[in-house]
Amino acid sequence: xxxxxxVAEDGSPVRSTSMPREAxxxxxxxxxxxxxxxxxxxxxxxxxxxxxxxxxASNAVRHACHxxxxxxxRRLAGGSVRVAVTDKSRTLPVLAxxxxxxxxxxxxxxxxxxxRQWGTDLLPWGKRVWADVEPADDAVLADDHTxxxxxxxxxxxxxxITCVLIVVAMAAWLxxxxxTGQRSLP
Numbered sequence: 001x002x003x004x005x006x007v008a009e010d011g012s013p014v015r016s017t018s019m020p021r022e023a024x025x026x027x028x029x030x031x032x033x034x035x036x037x038x039x040x041x042x043x044x045x046x047x048x049x050x051x052x053x054x055x056x057a058s059n060a061v062r063h064a065c066h067x068x069x070x071x072x073x074r075r076l077a078g079g080s081v082r083v084a085v086t087d088k089s090r091t092l093p094v095l096a097x098x099x100x101x102x103x104x105x106x107x108x109x110x111x112x113x114x115x116r117q118w119g120t121d122l123l124p125w126g127k128r129v130w131a132d133v134e135p136a137d138d139a140v141l142a143d144d145h146t147x148x149x150x151x152x153x154x155x156x157x158x159x160x161i162t163c164v165l166i167v168v169a170m171a172a173w174l175x176x177x178x179x180t181g182q183r184s185l186p
Contacts (some may be wrong), residue, residue: 003015003016003032003036003071003073004016004017005019007056008074008076012074012075012076013040013074013075014072014074014156015032015036015072015073016070016071016072016073017032017050017070017071018068018069018070018071018081019057019068019069019070019071020067020068020073020144021061021066021067021068021069022058022061022063023061025057025060025061025069026054026058028054029053029054029056029057029071029085030050031070032073032157033049033050033052033053033071033073033083034045034046034050035079036073037049037073042073042075042079042081044079044135044136045079045081045133045135048114048133049073049081049083049133050114051111051114051131052083052111052114052115052118052131052133053071053083054084054086054106055107055110055111055133056083056084056107056111056129057085058107059085059093059107059108059129060085060087060129062088063089063091063124064089064126065086065087065088066087066126067090069082069085069086069087070084070085070086070087071084071085072084072085072086076132078131078134078135079134079135080132080133080134080135081132081133082118082130082131082132082133083130083131083132083133084128084129084130084131084163085128085129085130086123086128086129087125087126087127088125088126089126089127090122090123090125090126091099091127092120092122092126092127092128093108093120094108095108095109095112098147100167103132111131114131115131115132115133116133116134117131117132118130118131118132126161141142
């Protein structure tokens with residue numbers, strides 16, 4: 001599944017495809033993002049962009065009101081990428097704080113952690129949820145727009161992802177210990 005190659009009004013490359021609203025579309029969306037970024041010579045943003053599309057596509061699979069959703073990948077200035085998922089539900093996503101024992105509910109927090117910015121565009125028939133991912137290279141920080149978010153504690157998306165995944169794994173492990181009634185560490 002290669003998606004349809006397009007060009008935006010400003011001349012930037014875009015790849016877009018419609019995907020069935022089923023669980024198998026999530027790994028297919030990740031693969032399309034990885035292939036697209038390899039084609040565009042942007043491997044530095046691939047990990048973060050794959051995480052973003054995993055979360056946005058998973059939300060569309062779970063909550064959309066139609067049999068399909070649209071994935072769009074757009075190259076932005078400075079090696080950044082916008083990943084967007086469009087579906088026919090007008091229910092807005094909510095950035096929530098999941099409890100330590102919750103199995104899900106952390107997706108948008110992960111998107112927020114690895115993206116420069118993210119948002120939702122309401123459409124007459126649904127919504128588009130998007131996130132801008134940028135390379136961690138310090139040279140990109142010279143861009144004025146990027147300076148506004150340079151205050152983040154972590155600059156490398158891979159470090160953010162790793163830390164969040166460690167915390168999630170530890171919380172899940174703690175939840176299992178609590179659920180099974182174990183009071184001490186093995």
